[in-house]
Amino acid sequence: MRVALFLTCVNDTLYPGTGRAVVKLLTRLGVEVDFPAAQTCCGQAHYNTGYRHDAEPLARRFAGVFARYEAVVTPSASCALMVRELYPRLGERARAEGRGDALARTLAPVAPRTYELTEFLVDVLGVTDVGAHYPHRVAYHPTCHGLRGLGLGDRPYRLLRAVRGLDLVDLPGAEECCGFGGTFALKNADVSAAMGADKARSAESTGAQVLCAADNSCLMHIGGTMSRLRTAVRPVHIAEILASTEEEPAA
Structure with missing residues (x-):
């Protein structure tokens, strides 16, 4: 299985070790992991602060960058929620404002294929024992x-x-x-x-x-x-x- 890692802004800037851990973990489980270098912010900060139109270009970019992957995995529940639950709302809002269905059609394919790490492991890979050892x-x-x-x-x-x-x-x-x-x-x-x-x-x-x-x-x-x-x-x-x-x- 080939997936893409969506690292997120916070992790890329401050916690790159978390991204390396995700790659190490998934590779150990037989998953091929890509890191698309063109990825940027998902737009969550804009959306949550009320700048929803400003979040749309970032959402379109996300959809384009990750369109070809079977799944997108992120070590961030908040960013996974943004893509899965709030991207569809961006499309609905654009439609309600009379701007047509283009945004909704662009975002629709990628939203359901985006997973937070633990739900990807349990729901998609079907594993709970990942072979880890952590004596703490x-x-x-x-x-x-x-x-x-x-x-x-x-x-x-x-x-x-x-x-x-x-x-x-x-x-x-x-x-x-x-x-x-x-x-x-x-x-x-x-x-x-x-x-x-x-x-x-x-x-x-x-x-x-x-x-x-x-x-x-x-x-x-x-x-x-x-x-x-x-x-x-x-x-x-x-x-x-x-x-x-x-x-x-x-x-």
């Missing part, structure tokens, strides 16, 4: 886009429970938002910081060494808070855990 105590934070948007459910938990050596612990208030929310953290900084502190303290209370999630944007927010609070918990993307093996030191 880990808590999982289900991000809002993954939990309430994509409905990832227990997929990440099933993958983590199958990792050899990993001790998965429950996170108090796991389904509560961490306070990042993209531009929410900028526009409502005090509220965002308080929510982040609550999440960081919850993670620390578990005795976990690692807090993982399916979005590095949320981990960046929580990780910054944990650093300021001087907790011993490290933020690690789930892809990096699943890519770890006994042959290499765990991240």
